[in-house]
Amino acid sequence: MDPVPQSHPILSYVLSRLPAALAKPKPTPGGDFDIEQPPVETPSPRTPSSVGEFELVERMPGLRHASVLRAMTRAVADVSAARSALQELGPRPDHELVDSSRALIAAADAGDGASRISEEDLEACRMVVKLEETHDAYETLLHEAEGRLEKVYRSAMEGRDLEEAEEKDEPAVGAKEGDVVVQEEVVAVLKQAEDGKAVDSVRLVDRQLRFLPEAFGRIQGLRVLDVSHNQLEVIPDAIGRLDHLEELLLASNALVSLPDSVGLLSNLKILNVSSNKLRTLPDSISKCRSLVELDASYNGLTYLPTNIGYELVNLRKLWVHMNKLRSFPSSICEMQSLYLLDAHFNELCGLPSAIGKLSSLEILNLSSNFSDMKELPFSFGDLLKLRELDLSNNQIHALPDSFGRLDRLEKLNLEQNPLAMPPSDIVNKGVDAVKEYMSKRWLDALLEEEQKSMAAAAAESPQASTPKAWLARSVSWVSDVSGSVVGYVSGHNKPEKDAYLDQQF
Numbered sequence: 001m002d003p004v005p006q007s008h009p010i011l012s013y014v015l016s017r018l019p020a021a022l023a024k025p026k027p028t029p030g031g032d033f034d035i036e037q038p039p040v041e042t043p044s045p046r047t048p049s050s051v052g053e054f055e056l057v058e059r060m061p062g063l064r065h066a067s068v069l070r071a072m073t074r075a076v077a078d079v080s081a082a083r084s085a086l087q088e089l090g091p092r093p094d095h096e097l098v099d100s101s102r103a104l105i106a107a108a109d110a111g112d113g114a115s116r117i118s119e120e121d122l123e124a125c126r127m128v129v130k131l132e133e134t135h136d137a138y139e140t141l142l143h144e145a146e147g148r149l150e151k152v153y154r155s156a157m158e159g160r161d162l163e164e165a166e167e168k169d170e171p172a173v174g175a176k177e178g179d180v181v182v183q184e185e186v187v188a189v190l191k192q193a194e195d196g197k198a199v200d201s202v203r204l205v206d207r208q209l210r211f212l213p214e215a216f217g218r219i220q221g222l223r224v225l226d227v228s229h230n231q232l233e234v235i236p237d238a239i240g241r242l243d244h245l246e247e248l249l250l251a252s253n254a255l256v257s258l259p260d261s262v263g264l265l266s267n268l269k270i271l272n273v274s275s276n277k278l279r280t281l282p283d284s285i286s287k288c289r290s291l292v293e294l295d296a297s298y299n300g301l302t303y304l305p306t307n308i309g310y311e312l313v314n315l316r317k318l319w320v321h322m323n324k325l326r327s328f329p330s331s332i333c334e335m336q337s338l339y340l341l342d343a344h345f346n347e348l349c350g351l352p353s354a355i356g357k358l359s360s361l362e363i364l365n366l367s368s369n370f371s372d373m374k375e376l377p378f379s380f381g382d383l384l385k386l387r388e389l390d391l392s393n394n395q396i397h398a399l400p401d402s403f404g405r406l407d408r409l410e411k412l413n414l415e416q417n418p419l420a421m422p423p424s425d426i427v428n429k430g431v432d433a434v435k436e437y438m439s440k441r442w443l444d445a446l447l448e449e450e451q452k453s454m455a456a457a458a459a460e461s462p463q464a465s466t467p468k469a470w471l472a473r474s475v476s477w478v479s480d481v482s483g484s485v486v487g488y489v490s491g492h493n494k495p496e497k498d499a500y501l502d503q504q505f
Contacts, residue, residue: 010060010149011142014072060153061368061393071152092135093128101125154298154322186213193219205229217241228252228272240264251275251295263287274298274319286311295319297342302326309334321345321365326372333357344368344390350375356382367413368393381405381442392416399434404442409435 093101104117104125185204190213193199201224202216209230216225217238225242226249233254239245240261247270248262255276262271263284270293271285278299285294286307292314301323309331317340325346333354341358344367351366356379364386366373373394381402388411396414398421412431419427422437 009146010072010153011146014069014149017069017073068153072149090131093132097128098132101128105129189219190215200224202226212236212239214238220244223247225249235259235262237261243267246270246290248272258282258285260284266290269293271295281305281308283307288312289314291315293317296323298322300324304329304332307331313337316340316360318342328352330354336360339363341365347372349373351377351380353377353379355379358383359385361386363388365390366394367391371395376400376403378402384408387411389413397421399438401438401441401445404435404438404440406435407439 102125105122108117108122185207186209189199189202189204198221199219200221202219202222203224203226205226206229209227209232212227212232212235214236215238216222217236217240219242221244222242223244224247225245226247228249228251230253232250233256235250235255235258237259238261239248239259240263242265245265245268248265248268249270249272251272252275255273255278257278258273258281260282261284262268262282263286265288267290268288269290271288271291272293272295273281274295275298278296278301280301281296281304283305285291286305289311291312294312294315294317297319299322301320303325304320306329308329312335314337315335316337318335318338319340319342321342321344323346325343326349328343328348328351330352333352334357336357336359338358338361340363341361342363342365344365346369348366348369349372355377359382361383362385364383365388367390370393373391373396375396376391376399378400379402380400381404383406385408386406387408389406389409390411390413392413392415394417396417396419398419409431412434414427414434421441422434426433426437
């Protein structure tokens, strides 16, 4: 009767916070239970009831916000009422009882053996079947409610008005009539193409479209296909025939997979498959070498294709937030054109060691990977063009010393991390203070490394420790690092020579 946390985690959490849902129904003075006004009890203080619930709140911290919980409560009011009603009706009957009841009803309706069962017993059989159907409907209701709660949470995290989002999620009226209109639109588009007329763009957005005909693959001049916000579960293989297609927008459908033929779209520049039910992207997507923007956010992706970075050399923007990614393939480090990477709300355990090879990266969001994201690789400091960085809601204890090289950083979010390096008083002063602090650590690390190197050299060769040899080596070292280090210590407008370096020299 209650939703199972394993299959309906968000719904289970919300219902556990509802006093009305927790309270056992009490009969009214007249003896009737009012489903519209279930009894309310004052809730007692609670703690997470299971490890699963604790992990859910860690993964979705917005659930702690009162406004989000209120919006979710409104979104599952029907579940709360149905749950209270089922408490009155009783538990689900077993399958054997349901099957025998249906058999007796069928026999009675057919006139076979009707005399052997009384009308009272027949009515009891009907009640059993009705109860079974009610429980079936309740399970469907739970599934739909979980989906609504996910949408409410997404709206909250995106800063959209929650009440407005709820209104948009209500089912459309007259869907059957709309199907006819959609079919007419689709037929008109295909007829136009068959008649030899140029069809450059097809936009069928929010039309309750349930399938895309294979004939769309014959619209040879098509450059833009936008079928977002529909009910598509599959995309036909024929999509791969659209040689001139540059934009394919499939957001907010019910896609569980993409056809391998998508890899044949050699001119595709923009692909949006966000807000679907994808668990993987086809390996062939790596063949879309013209791709500039890829949005695969709000899905259930657990990994990205192994070779995605080796072939998508022109990709500039990659959105994969709100998925279940545990890691990035090492090939992602080969995306030399990548400008933006958004991977917040995943389960990333870290970054590839060569992440610093993303020489064009300017915007990076790794927030809300929670207990999984604990450290950054040393090469992180090679992201010299990085301007915006969000590392909030992770478990990072220390920034790498190489962080001091990120001189162009303008926006930095380190909230909700157990940071010890840099210390909190430095973090609270803002991005400039963090850059200055980490720059000095970087310089100190370089100086220490040089001293170790000179000591090792002196131990190997007595001549290497003479003043002349030491001077030559130090001058060479200072000239190598001064151009890349002095700016981080002294700011943007000071001369290249640095007093600290001179003192060490």
